Amino acid sequence: MSRLAGRIALITGASRGIGAAVAKRFAAEGAHVILTARTSGGLEETDDAIRTATGQSATLVPLDLRKFDQIDQLGQAVFDRFRRLDIIVGNAGVLEALGPVAQYDPKHWQRIFDVNVTANFRLIRSFDRLLRASDAGRAVFVTSGAATAPYPYWGAYAASKAALEMMVRTYAMEIARSPLKVNLVDPGVVATRLRAQGFPGEDQSRLTPPEAVTDAFVDLADPACTRHGEVVRVQE
Template sequence: MSAGSKDNPAGASAGQGRLAGRVAVITGASRGIGAAVAERFAKEGAKLILIARTNGALEELDDGIRAAGGAAPTLVPLDLRDFDALDRLGASLYERHGRLDILVGNAGALGQLGPLGHIPPQVWQEVMDVNVTANYRLIRSLDPLLRQSDAGRAIFVTSGVARMPFAYFGAYAVSKAALEHMVKVWAAELGKTNIRANLLDPGVVRTRMRATAFPGEDPMQHPEPSAITQSFVDLASPDCTRQGEIVDAY
């Protein structure tokens, strides 16, 4: 990880964007929504810690951010199912930055679509691990750092299938429903802290996951992930007052 400073105040940055100087962790950052959010946050002046499984894709994103004039992000090639590594993440970030201002829990696993009783147990477990347990471990590891911020902000990406009985999306739908309830519980526990924790439903966006779930669609009919990044900026900004809400990107 790149070096940071505990003494650098939250607003200190050469950038002038809404997130200038804010330290932000983004999971699932190598493509799709995560990459689009990373690019937007960089333009808004944030200091980025980008997490994804694929180092090559992270390096391509790094090149794009630098080419656009953004600060060099910290790249963390990591499988979110490595829970021990997530436990160590908080201590590592504290050593370098002393705080965390923004957490974007974007990474997600679709799993296998089909009748609920046909989902192999190992697929079910992988979806739960990535979509629910990894975010719990991130909360557990990073909550103390978010409390060190003057305005800690946490955003978790959800889906409309969490709130309707969408046939054949069993593991994914159940995991997103669990994620929503978990984040709402955490938000209720935050009380008078400076942390605001919310969920964002991106709606239908042109991503690889969408193409996998609906292979017969023309992906060009859907907006690109960059179209929804304003909602992430709004929820990540220090002036955000929402708490424990599910926010639609549109």
């Protein structure tokens, strides 16, 4: 039997990269996936791939995560339709620009924290009760090695991922007595658009493809998963 059969999963940043790969894998494992991203076209491409592979359709929600009230509206919509959420994957993230901390553009700094930290806080705030309504709620957030390994000019992104890790691990401690399991995944070096933005001269054909890191997400989304409050590193 498929490991996620009958589960309802919400995935952010699902129009490409890791988010799209996880969406396709979850659907192949039997989940009904709710996909969000800013671009409708990318979401439709992911949905087309899911339909071709499984014969099932995803629920598509074009959404700018910086518009925080829309996250609350999405939470209400999921409650109205499904009455629960089994899995949430906070995958969406942005790099914006690299630069020295002392000279970094405050607008870019704010945009990074809005998506990488505050949007995930709002997701937790909006979907906590729906995840608790599941018999085996699972929350997975995507982090980066940058959270613990300082690198020149990556300060804003690194600080946002460090903040995300602390927030999620604290949340995990607070709900430790519930059936809900909360973890983070560091996928390592993966061929994504964000990676290409940070390393524009890199040959992405030599990097790990997004599809190769989806096992970790399925493991953490599985109702049988017992891991909690951890940072799971796919590539050591």
